[in-house]
Amino acid sequence: MRMPERLDRKFFARGAIELAAELIGRRLVRVLPRGDRLSGVIVETEAYVGVQDRASHAYGGRCTPRNRSMYGPPGTAYVYFTYGMHHCMNVVCGKEGEPAAVLIRAAKPIEGLGHMQVLRGRGTIEPTELCSGPGKLCQAMQIDRTLDGIDLVNSSELFLEIEGEGPISAIGITRGPRIGLGDVGSWAKRRLRWYVSDSPYVSGGSRKRSPFRGGRNRG
Template sequence: MDNMKAIFNKETLELAKELLGMELVHDTAYGELAGKIVEVEAYKGPEDKAAHSFGGRRTTRTEVMYGEPGHVYMFLIYGMHHCFNVVSGPIGKPEAILVRAIEPTNGIAQMLLNRYGERSKYTKVHHRNLTNGPGKLCRALGLNMGHYGLPINQSEIQIRPYENLKESNIVAGPRVNIDYAEEHVDLPWRFSIRGNPYVS
């Protein structure tokens, strides 16, 4: 368990790339719901105009980011879509990594039910669109604000090794939907697995 906790004690951009290919797991009453992480975005705290903690903003919403790395930071967008983040950076330096997309690996039937309900025909189209976005993957995995602050790998939320990637398989580019971030809009802090169909 200590070894799994130690994976989060890394510089945020380095950790963001290392999360690619790892498996995000939610242990539920229906069994494990899981997917390989295929796309992430790094947010570098007080000096990053795209970060919720820009300028040292400290609120009830951002408080967990000021603590130890390796905890869950959840937030809502548009008041309805949950987003799952891994707290990173040293204590007192509020940084986080948004998981933007996963490739389903386990519990897919339940994930389809979570997303589409009983009407789902479980088609290949549904599979492709199941978890290719931050709100989609949270709905599929059953993640919500109740998971805010949980210690990863010491709770029902786990991130564990799954696939080793070469650096050449990682693509870097600008983050999405941060037009407000001025000169930080184009920072290449979104990382994804080259050619993966589940990238958002």
């Protein structure tokens, strides 16, 4: 029985646009302090391409205590706190010193669903709702700022594996504009979000409305 292969430094050492597409279908793994393993297949990402990106925390080359991780080597985790209650997790990419990252927005839970339910903690939650948004995903996988700046290539508490559900063909992935941005001019319109077409595990803003029964998408 072989260990699943992890994504290495070289995998992360490229532009955010390329990486955002490549992370779809990979497995995000979180090992809790007590050893419990939680994981999910990434189904939605957003690219924050660099200092020229007005929606990026590193726009204009800003470097602050908060976004310092974005300037680290590719494969660094950038975890920040927002809206007074939520965390968001990014994978830093490109060259060290040049801030670019991919926001992990949603995942299909694979391991530790029971534990995720407890961590999300609002009664019974559908599997499709456990990690269907950046804040939800971090809550379900207990990702917070203590993990900011860690190295996803070598960490034993948070990392990425090659195997998810196998390669997803380009035709199975939809591109669209990013979500929740402020006044960022033309950057708001650029299609820098990727998600698995028709997946019920993506965030609300990406969900395709069903022509039938007005119901939710399945499986």
